Amino acid sequence: MLENLKQFASEFFVTGDPLIYGADVSIGLVTIAIVAGLTYFKKWKWLWRNWLTTVDHKKIGIMYILAAIIMMFRGGVDALMMRTQLAIPNFEFLHPEHYNQVFTTHGVVMILFMAMPFMFGLFNVVVPLQIGARDVAFPYLNSLSFWLFFLGAMLFNLSFVIGGSPDAGWLSYPPLSELQFNPGPGQNFYIWGIQISGIGSLATGINFLVTIIKMRAPGMTMMKMPMFTWSVFATCVIIIFAFPILTVTLALLFLDRFGGGHFFTLDGGGNPMMYINLIWMWGHPEVYIVILPAFGIFSEVVSVFSRKKLFGYTSMVFAMMIIAFVSFFTWAHHFFTMGSGADVNAFFALSTMLIAIPTGVKIFNWLFTMYRGRIRFDLPMLWTVAFIPAFIVGGMTGVLLAVAPADFQYHNSYFLIAHFHQVLIGGVVFGYFAGMYYWWPKMFGFKLNETLGRWSFWFWNIGFYVCFMPQYLLGLMGMTRRVSTFDWDTGWGPLNVVSTVGAYLMGIAFILQAVQIAYSFKYREKDTTGDMWDAHTLEWTIPSPAPEYNFAITPVVDSRDPLWVDKQRRAAGKLPQKDAKPKYEPIHMPSNSGIPIVFSTFFFIAGFGFTFHWVWMGVLGLAGVLACLAARSMNDDEGFYIPAEEVEKTEASLRGTL
Amino acid sequence: MSKKPGSRLMFWVVLVVTVLSLALTVWALFAGSSNYAVLNPKGPIAEGQRDVIIISTILTAIVIVPTTILTFVIVWRYRDKPGRKAKYDPDFNHSNVLESIWWGIPIVVIAVLGIVTVRYTYALEPSVAIKSDKQPVVIQAVSMDWKWAFFYPEEGIAAVNTLTIPEDRPIRFELTSDAPMNSFWIPQLGGQIYTMSGMAMNLYLQADHTGKYYGSGANFSGEHFGAMNFDVNAVTESDYEAWVNKVKTESQPMTMDTYQSLAIPGTADKQYFSAFPENLFQQLVTQYLPGGLSESRQPVHTTPETQMDGK
Numbered sequence: 001m002l003e004n005l006k007q008f009a010s011e012f013f014v015t016g017d018p019l020i021y022g023a024d025v026s027i028g029l030v031t032i033a034i035v036a037g038l039t040y041f042k043k044w045k046w047l048w049r050n051w052l053t054t055v056d057h058k059k060i061g062i063m064y065i066l067a068a069i070i071m072m073f074r075g076g077v078d079a080l081m082m083r084t085q086l087a088i089p090n091f092e093f094l095h096p097e098h099y100n101q102v103f104t105t106h107g108v109v110m111i112l113f114m115a116m117p118f119m120f121g122l123f124n125v126v127v128p129l130q131i132g133a134r135d136v137a138f139p140y141l142n143s144l145s146f147w148l149f150f151l152g153a154m155l156f157n158l159s160f161v162i163g164g165s166p167d168a169g170w171l172s173y174p175p176l177s178e179l180q181f182n183p184g185p186g187q188n189f190y191i192w193g194i195q196i197s198g199i200g201s202l203a204t205g206i207n208f209l210v211t212i213i214k215m216r217a218p219g220m221t222m223m224k225m226p227m228f229t230w231s232v233f234a235t236c237v238i239i240i241f242a243f244p245i246l247t248v249t250l251a252l253l254f255l256d257r258f259g260g261g262h263f264f265t266l267d268g269g270g271n272p273m274m275y276i277n278l279i280w281m282w283g284h285p286e287v288y289i290v291i292l293p294a295f296g297i298f299s300e301v302v303s304v305f306s307r308k309k310l311f312g313y314t315s316m317v318f319a320m321m322i323i324a325f326v327s328f329f330t331w332a333h334h335f336f337t338m339g340s341g342a343d344v345n346a347f348f349a350l351s352t353m354l355i356a357i358p359t360g361v362k363i364f365n366w367l368f369t370m371y372r373g374r375i376r377f378d379l380p381m382l383w384t385v386a387f388i389p390a391f392i393v394g395g396m397t398g399v400l401l402a403v404a405p406a407d408f409q410y411h412n413s414y415f416l417i418a419h420f421h422q423v424l425i426g427g428v429v430f431g432y433f434a435g436m437y438y439w440w441p442k443m444f445g446f447k448l449n450e451t452l453g454r455w456s457f458w459f460w461n462i463g464f465y466v467c468f469m470p471q472y473l474l475g476l477m478g479m480t481r482r483v484s485t486f487d488w489d490t491g492w493g494p495l496n497v498v499s500t501v502g503a504y505l506m507g508i509a510f511i512l513q514a515v516q517i518a519y520s521f522k523y524r525e526k527d528t529t530g531d532m533w534d535a536h537t538l539e540w541t542i543p544s545p546a547p548e549y550n551f552a553i554t555p556v557v558d559s560r561d562p563l564w565v566d567k568q569r570r571a572a573g574k575l576p577q578k579d580a581k582p583k584y585e586p587i588h589m590p591s592n593s594g595i596p597i598v599f600s601t602f603f604f605i606a607g608f609g610f611t612f613h614w615v616w617m618g619v620l621g622l623a624g625v626l627a628c629l630a631a632r633s634m635n636d637d638e639g640f641y642i643p644a645e646e647v648e649k650t651e652a653s654l655r656g657t658l
Numbered sequence: 659m660s661k662k663p664g665s666r667l668m669f670w671v672v673l674v675v676t677v678l679s680l681a682l683t684v685w686a687l688f689a690g691s692s693n694y695a696v697l698n699p700k701g702p703i704a705e706g707q708r709d710v711i712i713i714s715t716i717l718t719a720i721v722i723v724p725t726t727i728l729t730f731v732i733v734w735r736y737r738d739k740p741g742r743k744a745k746y747d748p749d750f751n752h753s754n755v756l757e758s759i760w761w762g763i764p765i766v767v768i769a770v771l772g773i774v775t776v777r778y779t780y781a782l783e784p785s786v787a788i789k790s791d792k793q794p795v796v797i798q799a800v801s802m803d804w805k806w807a808f809f810y811p812e813e814g815i816a817a818v819n820t821l822t823i824p825e826d827r828p829i830r831f832e833l834t835s836d837a838p839m840n841s842f843w844i845p846q847l848g849g850q851i852y853t854m855s856g857m858a859m860n861l862y863l864q865a866d867h868t869g870k871y872y873g874s875g876a877n878f879s880g881e882h883f884g885a886m887n888f889d890v891n892a893v894t895e896s897d898y899e900a901w902v903n904k905v906k907t908e909s910q911p912m913t914m915d916t917y918q919s920l921a922i923p924g925t926a927d928k929q930y931f932s933a934f935p936e937n938l939f940q941q942l943v944t945q946y947l948p949g950g951l952s953e954s955r956q957p958v959h960t961t962p963e964t965q966m967d968g969k
Contacts, residue, residue: 097881169878175855176838176880266855267946272839273854306736309751315761337841338852339859342783346776353772357764363725364760367732372747374738388729396718399771403714405778408849409696409707412841412876451668458672466679470686478695478845480876483884490872491691498686501679 014164017098024161053592055139056548060146061124062443065436067150068118071109074157076510078106083467083503086496089488099484100167101186105160107170112194113153115290115424118432120149120204122293123232125443126435127208129539129546130226132217132555137210139590140632141203147600148200155607156193159186163611166190169482171279172253174264174272179257185611191254192607196600198246205239208232217538219557223317226537226560227310230317231296234324235289241328242285249278258610273338280331288327291423292320294431295362298384301434302366304535305381306373309561312365319358319365326354336407345404352402359395363388378533379453380438383430386461390426394419397472415475418468425464433460441532445544446524452516459509467502470495528656536561543654549587549642552651584644584651591637599628695845700871700892701864702788703848710778717771721763784851785860787828794828794862797821798939801833801840801853801875803923804882809939815905816912818920818929822891824898825868831861834943836921841877844890850876858943865892885925905930914938918955 014020038044051059081102085094094102128136136142159165163185168177177187212233216225225233253275255261262268264275303310310316332340332348366388375381397419401410410416441447479492486492531540538555539546541563559565569575606621608614699705735744787794798809808817823829833842835853843850844863851861865871875886893901910916911933920926935941945951 096884100878100881167881173839176878181838181880267952271856307738307746308748311751312753312757313751315757335852337850338854339785341785342780345783346779349775349779350772353768353775357761357768360721360764361757361760365757367725367729368753368756369751370732370736372745372750373736374742374746375733375736376738385729385733389726392722392726392729396722399718399768400711400714403710403771403775403778405775405782405849406707406711406714408782408784408851409704409711409845411850412843413696451665454665455668455671458668459675462672462675462679466683470683473687473694476694476696477691478843478872478874480843480874482878485884491693494686494690498679498683501682505675505679 012162014161020161027161048594049592052597053143053594055135055143055590055592057124057128057136057139057142058443058546058548060142061121061126063146064117064121064124064149065443067153068114068121071113071117071153072510075106075109075114076507078102078109080503080507082106083500085484086486087500088497089486089490089493091485094484096484097167100169100482101165103482104166104169104172104190108156108166108190108194110424111170111286111290112197113149113156115428115432116197116201117149117153118436119235119290119293120145120201122297122432122435122439123204123208125439126539127211127229127232128215129442129542129550130229130537131212131215131220132538132551132557133211133215134550134554134587135590136207137214138207140593140596141207143593144596144599145200145204145207147596148203148603149197151600151604152193152195152197152200152607155196155604155611156189158608159189159193163189171283173279174253174256174270174275175266177253178265180265188254188257188611191250191257192611195247195250195254196603196607198243198250201239202243202247205236205243209236209240212236217555217557223314224557224560227299227313227316228293228296231292231294231299231320234320235292238285238289238292238324238327242282242289245278246282246286249275249282254610258613276335276338277331280334281328284331284334285327287420287424288323290428291431292323294387294428294435295320297431297435297438298366298387299369300537301380301384301438302369303561304438304533305376305378305384306370307376307534308369308373309536309564310365311369311371312361313560315361316365319361322358323355326351330355333402333404333407336404337411349402349404353399356395356399356402363392363395378437379448379450379457380434380533382454382457383434383437386457387426387430387434390422390430390464394422394426398423410475412480413475414471414479414481417481418471418475421468421471422464425468438533439539441527441544442539443545444521444524445527446520447527447532449516449520449523452512452519456509456512456516459505459512463502463505463507463509465502466505467499470498470502474499530655531563534567536564538562541566547650547654549589549647552584552587552647553582584647586641586644587647588639588641590639593632593635593637595628595632595635599625599632602628695872699846699848700867700869701847702866703782703784703863704846706778706782707849710774710782713774714771717767717774721767782849784849784862786862787830788862788864790828790864792827794830795824796830796832797823798832798834799842799853800939800942801835801837801842801879801886802921803837803880804875804886805920805926806842806875806886806888807836807917807920809934810902811939813902813906814933815902815909816931816934817905818926818931819886819888820891820928820930821873821888822893822898822901823865824895825865825892827895828862828864831863832939833859833861834939835879836942836945837923838879839877840875840879840883840886842873843876844871844873846871847890852877856943856946858939865890868892868894868897880923882923882925906932908932921955 038047051063054060081094085091085099166186166189168182168187172187172190175181212229252263256263256265262270264270264272299310299316330348330352332344333352336345401407401416401419437448437453474492474495477492527544530543541555542551566575570577602621602624606618606625609617609621697708699708796811798811800807805819808821831842833851833853834857835855839852839854841850841852842861847863847865851859869892871890871892873888873890875883909930909932912931914935917938941951
């Protein structure tokens with residue numbers, strides 16, 4: 001009996017690696033510290049009421065961003081481990097098996113559990129405020145989306161200490177990801193972790209599309225929407241068409257592994273090519289899903305900090321919608337080298353290059369927004385300005401990769417690695433940082449420290465170029481991705497050293513950012529204006545942080561930059577300096593709900609059960625999911641009203657006008 | 659940079675870190691390999707690919723370089739500072755002429771690049787034979803866990819993890835996999851093509867010069883895929899014949915059993931075989947069809963850990 005238990009434990013828990021033991025200990029200590037802290041300060045009830053069961057889009061947004069930053073730490077540590085391993089030829093820091101797990105985890109975590117939640121966090125914080133709405137269309141669903149994402153991400157991360165991490169690459173091509181070559185539970189963690197959080201992503205896409213279509217303030221026509229809202233609109237359309245493909249693809253892979261299916265196996269008539277087509281039909285639009293909101297952020301920031309209206313608004317909207325549409329017709333450029341033939345390759349090369357046209361237009365429009373402006377270099381603008389050259393180079397190498405006959409030489413090489421990191425960091429991460437710094441005062445009511453932010457900015461930017469520029473050259477030397485080591489005689493050593501130094505500079509930058517957040521929190525100066533940046537759009541007309549009902553009076557809009565225009569009208573004496581005292585009305589609010597977190601926990605249990613082929617546990621989890629659905633359906637809670645007097649009191653205290 | 663506490667220190671730190679990084683990069687450029695394999699082609703296919711890389715780089719640079727310069731000029735000229743002379747015009751936010759120009763420029767550049775791309779796509783299609791008055795050599799390449807097997811059906815010999823080819827004569831590689839998919843890449847001879855189970859794909863390459871070139875398995879296929887690189891020895895026609903004869907006389911033949919033990923996951927050293935089972939490549943390609951080879955083979959992946967570290 002004891003022997004059986006020992007045997008089970010040694011397979012169940014990941015053993016044998018000092019790094020893992022270190023991680024086990026630190027995870028254990030952090031968990032104990034959190035539990036003890038919450039108990040000591042009697043914060044359990046506070047946590048449950050204010051955060052875990054909240055349906056307030058602003059709090060959900062903050063939780064998304066917090067989770068994203070933690071995941072950026074995890075993915076970043078993975079990146080540093082890889083760069084350490086590659087710093088010296090024939091280095092034996094990570095065994096190849098471990099290295100494969102690390103790069104697989106790095107990719108999945110950074111795209112799905114860092115970029116996606118960061119993006120959803122910004123959606124949540126900004127979109128309802130920017131369109132003058134009191135919440136999203138489906139607040140309960142919004143909470144469910146978050147918890148599905150969060151527990152999906154936790155399930156995936158659990159593989160680090162239990163069962164073993166997936167090691168077949170971030171897109172897990174079969175046959176390598178099939179049972180025959182990958183019998184362990186790692187690949188099941190991958191399927192279930194992504195599957196559960198993917199349902200949340202799809203729901204968020206639907207939620208925000210409906211919110212934008214149905215809940216805009218009176219007067220805000222589609223062509224008067226702020227550009228960030230437009231980018232969210234475009235992204236949601238892509239999500240709704242792309243994520244179901246991912247769900248189906250992973251479900252089929254699961255059937256192969258769990259039910260003996262033959263969709264993508266070598267034998268039984270299966271075809272791995274089918275998976276590769278399907279996963280990229282999701283995977284390529286996915287990169288536009290994460291980049292379009294960054295474009296939206298840059299559009300907001302560049303106009304506010306140049307003190308100008310955005311240049312070429314209509315062009316921008318069309319450019320974005322063209323990108324969203326064409327993004328579905330480029331997927332095969334990920335496998336020009338799989339023998340599709342010249343006809344197919346030519347088509348997908350051209351469709352890919354087509355994307356460069358609207359993207360180029362956007363760059364010019366940003367430049368000409370700055371032209372004849374008065375540019376202030378606060379942190380959001382610094383990141384925006386840094387983005388432009390980074391993205392010009394990354395975009396250029398993207399076009400080069402799209403040239404199909406040349407791609408036979410770039411494919412799978414470090415040239416490709418350099419390209420997509422340049423657009424994903426230089427575009428997406430820089431964009432989300434710009435957004436985080438820009439909307440931070442709206443979330444928390446204070447600015448992040450400027451000086452520490454600049455330190456971090458410079459380390460990020462230097463590290464970024466030092467890390468990735470050498471990788472273009474390494475690619476041209478023939479170094480392929482995912483190799484865990486190489487010989488001295490390849491001559492790739494020195495440039496790899498440079499690249500590793502760059503990675504560590506970015507690591508320092510991340511630490512500086514963490515310090516910046518802690519320092520700014522400690523020495524925060526409360527914002528009393530609600531409009532710290534002299535901004536243009538509706539979210540800055542209300543106090544920071546916004547009250548739970550957002551807008552006491554629903555705003556009426558007659559221009560693209562309502563706040564900016566109002567400020568001009570006030571200055572010209574066309575509007576009174578202070579609004580007349582409004583007549584407040586009771587505000588209808590949705591009730592908090594504990595169902596989403598319980599629902600998602602049952603999904604987690606189901607995923608964990610199927611990961612280990614414990615059918616009883618899987619069925620139990622799914623039964624819990626059904627029970628939660630039923631409980632929600634039986635729920636007649638219509639929400640509650642905040643009385644007009646209370647709204648008046650809150651507004652008076654927040655705006656300092658009694 | 660605005661006068662903020664710490665800005666002088668920040669300036670110097672940023673400067674020093676930048677200069678040190680640049681110095682390190684310059685050192686690396688001289689200390690490391692000077693063989694940019696992709697830009698140093700040794701055969702017609704790689705040459706064509708090198709040309710299209712250079713053409714496309716120049717075409718895109720025509721847009722990229724001025725845009726980058728323009729970025730710096732605009733950011734510098736319109737920065738906010740007291741007493742600035744540059745014009746401030748907050749309502750300048752639309753211009754049909756300007757917007758037509760920057761819809762137009764990328765359209766023209768992409769149109770030109772598109773024409774170049776399509777022409778080269780057809781010209782360099784890897785499954786089309788290279789024009790030559792010599793008969794191509796046929797080599798069948800099989801990616802395995804984690805080694806390459808090369809069969810020379812006309813010569814009747816085989817090799818593992820090493821490739822010898824005659825110079826100045828087209829080679830027709832027939833590619834398949836007997837493991838997760840991989841990719842066959844010899845950068846100095848030409849771009850890669852995937853090896854996939856259950857199908858055979860053609861890749862024509864040619865070496866115009868004798869020499870030793872680096873070849874690799876470019877696509878991740880599991881634990882030790884990083885060990886799947888191999889030398890390509892391009893030799894003169896007469897040396898090639900001598901090498902074939904040497905392998906035929908001095909090496910052991912590969913039997914089906916030899917092949918099966920080679921298929922066990924693990925790394926392998928260079929090996930030569932004087933013969934190999936007839937039609938082995940065809941049998942591997944069709945092994946998953948009803949009655950195919952896979953039905954009679956033991957699944958080799960059930961106990962991967964026990965066979966590790968052959969090196």
